[in-house]
Amino acid sequence: MNGSQHGHTQSTGSRKSPDRTLVQVAPLTAPHPLLRALPSNTYLPTELIDLLDQTYFLHILANDPAKVLPPGKSLLSAMLKPHARERRDGEHPSLHDKVEEVIHIAFWEEALESLSSREPSVQLPRLKLLFNDLHDVLVPLFPADHPVLVSAVAPLSPTSSPLLSALNHFREILSALRERCAPARDAYIDDLVSSLADPPSEIPDLAKLAVETVRSLLKLAETMKDDLSQFVLGTMGEAELAAAIADQARTRERALTLDLWKETTIRESIPAWIGELSPLYSHIVVPPSRRWVIRLVQSLGATDPVACPLPTKPLAPEDDPPPSTPNALPPIFLFSTPELLYIQNFLQAIVIAAALHALLPPSAPPVEGFMSRIWALLLASVEEEQGAEDTRLVNLADELVQASALTSSEKVAALRASVTRTLRAQDPVFLLLQRRLLIALADRLAHTPTLTQRRDAPTEMRTGRQRQPYGATDKLKAVAEAVEVKGFGDSTLADAVREGMGKLQTVILWIDHTWKDLMDQGTS
Numbered sequence: 001m002n003g004s005q006h007g008h009t010q011s012t013g014s015r016k017s018p019d020r021t022l023v024q025v026a027p028l029t030a031p032h033p034l035l036r037a038l039p040s041n042t043y044l045p046t047e048l049i050d051l052l053d054q055t056y057f058l059h060i061l062a063n064d065p066a067k068v069l070p071p072g073k074s075l076l077s078a079m080l081k082p083h084a085r086e087r088r089d090g091e092h093p094s095l096h097d098k099v100e101e102v103i104h105i106a107f108w109e110e111a112l113e114s115l116s117s118r119e120p121s122v123q124l125p126r127l128k129l130l131f132n133d134l135h136d137v138l139v140p141l142f143p144a145d146h147p148v149l150v151s152a153v154a155p156l157s158p159t160s161s162p163l164l165s166a167l168n169h170f171r172e173i174l175s176a177l178r179e180r181c182a183p184a185r186d187a188y189i190d191d192l193v194s195s196l197a198d199p200p201s202e203i204p205d206l207a208k209l210a211v212e213t214v215r216s217l218l219k220l221a222e223t224m225k226d227d228l229s230q231f232v233l234g235t236m237g238e239a240e241l242a243a244a245i246a247d248q249a250r251t252r253e254r255a256l257t258l259d260l261w262k263e264t265t266i267r268e269s270i271p272a273w274i275g276e277l278s279p280l281y282s283h284i285v286v287p288p289s290r291r292w293v294i295r296l297v298q299s300l301g302a303t304d305p306v307a308c309p310l311p312t313k314p315l316a317p318e319d320d321p322p323p324s325t326p327n328a329l330p331p332i333f334l335f336s337t338p339e340l341l342y343i344q345n346f347l348q349a350i351v352i353a354a355a356l357h358a359l360l361p362p363s364a365p366p367v368e369g370f371m372s373r374i375w376a377l378l379l380a381s382v383e384e385e386q387g388a389e390d391t392r393l394v395n396l397a398d399e400l401v402q403a404s405a406l407t408s409s410e411k412v413a414a415l416r417a418s419v420t421r422t423l424r425a426q427d428p429v430f431l432l433l434q435r436r437l438l439i440a441l442a443d444r445l446a447h448t449p450t451l452t453q454r455r456d457a458p459t460e461m462r463t464g465r466q467r468q469p470y471g472a473t474d475k476l477k478a479v480a481e482a483v484e485v486k487g488f489g490d491s492t493l494a495d496a497v498r499e500g501m502g503k504l505q506t507v508i509l510w511i512d513h514t515w516k517d518l519m520d521q522g523t524s
Contacts, residue, residue, distance in 0.1 A: 033338035037307035044310075054077075055256050058249035059335040062242070063506060074179045075241045078216050115163065115207035123162045123207075130214050131156070131166075134173065137221040141180060143237045148176045163206040167196050170213045178215075181224055184343045192216055248330055250514045253335050260330045261311055269330040270518060281439065286446040287522060293508055297442040300344045300504075301434060303425050308337040332515040336507050342382070343503050348425075349378040350496045351434045354487050355422045356396060358429060359415065360404055367403040371492040374399055393423065433487050440485045441501055445508060 034052050035044075050246050060067050065075060114425050115124035135152035139444070151169060169194065169350070178189045200206055238285065276297045281294045299306050304327035330338060353375050377395050397419040406412050421427050482498045 004321055005397045009416075020234055031269070034308075034334065035310070036305075036341075037309035037328070038312070039323065042312055051256055055249070056335055056338075057251045058245065058252055062246040062249040063339070063510060065242075070183060072179060073183070075238055075245060075248075099444070107484070108215060109486065111214075112207055112211045116204045117211055118203055120158075120160060120162050124156050124158075124300060127162055127166050127210075128156055131169070131211075132465065134214065134221075136219055137218055137225075138173070140225050141221060142176070143240075146176070148173050152281060163203065163210050164199065165211070166210055167206075168198055170217065171196055173217060177220060177224065181220075185220065185224065190219075213258065250474065250510075253514060257334055260334075265311075266331050267518060267521060270332070270521075273330050280435065285444050285448060293446040294442040296329075296340075296508070297438050297504075298348055299327055300340065301438045302344075306333075306337060306340045307343055308334045310334075332436055332511060332518060336510060339503070339507055343500060343507070345382045346379075346496075346503065347437065348498050349375075349382050350493060350500060351430060351437060352423060353496070354433045354437075354490075354493055355427070355429050356400055357432070357490060357493070358487065359400060359418050359422060364404045370399065370403045371490050375492050377497060393420065396423075436487060437485050437497065440483050441497075441504065444483045445501065445505060448508075 023384065032049075032052075034056055042205055057068065061069075083378070111126060111130065115123050117123055131152050135149060138149060138152065151172070156162065157165065172192050174189050174196075178186060184338075195209065196213065199209060270292070274292050277291065277295050278298055281298060284294055286294065306327055306329055307325045308329045308331065309325045327420065329340070332342065356374055357371060374396065377399070397416045400419055401412055401415055404412075404415060406415060422430055424430065458467065482494060484494075484503060485497060488494060
């Protein structure tokens with residue numbers, strides 16, 4: 001990192017008061033996904049970093065929620081923020097609080113007395129009232145047709161042990177709440193579930209457990225409602241919530257991007273970028289509105305990583321201007337660039353796998369699982385941090401030598417040298433296979449019907465709000481068919497190609513649906 005002030009740059013976005021707090025971009029040992037292309041001597045406003053984080057989180061939640069959702073959690077849990085109001089230390093209860101507490105004590109004592117009766121005919125009416133109370137507080141947290149709400153208002157079934165039956169209902173409610181609560185509430189729910197695991201046998205103890213569980217459920221429901229910034233979110237099913245999140249993500253993404261760059265800059269960047277299309281793809285005939293897809297595939301085949309640097313300016317007039325970034329994408333790709341970088345490495349790994357497969361001697365016997373192991377090693381290199389390349393190279397060579405069944409030390413050495421050469425982007429075999437794969441993907445994706453061809457295009461430049469938000473079903477339909485590429489016929493490679501195409505199609509649909517108005521203007 002340069003220690004002098006010369007050459008330091010400052011982001012031009014989020015234009016607020018001049019005395020705002022600035023922080024220096026972290027060293028590239030752990031780069032922010034959106035800030036990889038910025039020089040390490042760049043300073044950003046803290047509020048801009050917060051906005052980037054929040055918007056990027058929504059972008060991931062809309063496109064690949066598995067990256068941010070813990071196992072077993074619903075989309076709603078990611079939209080909740082724990083901030084339930086608690087009495088401050090040393091704060092005395094008000095008269096209203098004291099009266100309310102007395103009323104609550106009397107209510108629960110009466111409930112405990114009724115449920116402690118040994119007659120089911122006495123227990124059932126009181127349990128029904130408690131379930132009605134639970135239904136009322138759970139309504140803002142679930143869709144109207146959710147089984148938890150339906151069972152809460154359904155007549156209680158005649159049984160010789162109403163309390164045990166009620167405990168089973170409570171377990172179902174807790175399980176449903178855990179899917180939708182903020183992660184901070186998980187431990188509390190787990191404790192409640194554990195308390196129901198081994199219920200007592202005596203009716204008074206069962207009644208006490210039932211009453212305490214209902215009280216805890218009511219408290220938990222109120223806390224979750226306080227967590228919700230908008231109660232309406234809790235009443236949505238997963239599909240509706242996914243659509244709402246996608247709509248909010250697109251709106252935030254457009255607004256922040258248009259704040260960071262001048263509108264004219266964004267408009268001019270698209271045709272200029274498309275104009276750099278290589279003659280290699282000239283034979284692919286598509287409408288002008290789809291040429292950007294081919295240009296995007298071209299960027300993914302470059303040796304330089306795809307990037308979308310934020311606009312910056314020198315802190316002082318005498319400082320050097322920020323350096324140009326190779327393989328830079330237009331601003332509309334800002335929040336999709338991290339995924340595109342992953343796809344770029346993913347496709348490169350597929351090409352390397354195909355090139356290694358081509359190195360197998362024709363006389364080598366079939367080895368079960370060979371390509372699966374090769375692909376697992378390459379995929380691990382895509383997922384992991386830098387620094388393991390040498391180890392990965394040795395492992396790949398070992399797998400190839402073992403599969404080739406060569407006995408001559410000279411031939412084994414030659415094969416290892418071929419592996420080293422094949423992993424270079426300038427290798428003729430690598431280039432040939434990469435060209436085949438990229439042309440096939442560009443042709444298929446550019447001719448895939450887009451979601452925006454079937455729905456209304458965005459009409460408002462600033463917000464980008466849609467009548468029918470983009471959803472996961474659309475992207476899955478668009479990549480249902482695999483693409484056949486010469487040299488990638490092995491089943492492991494074919495599956496990887498299909499997966500890579502699916503990931504890229506997800507990005508294309510997102511850009512199409514978020515920025516179609518600018519894309520149409522930039523390609524007309």
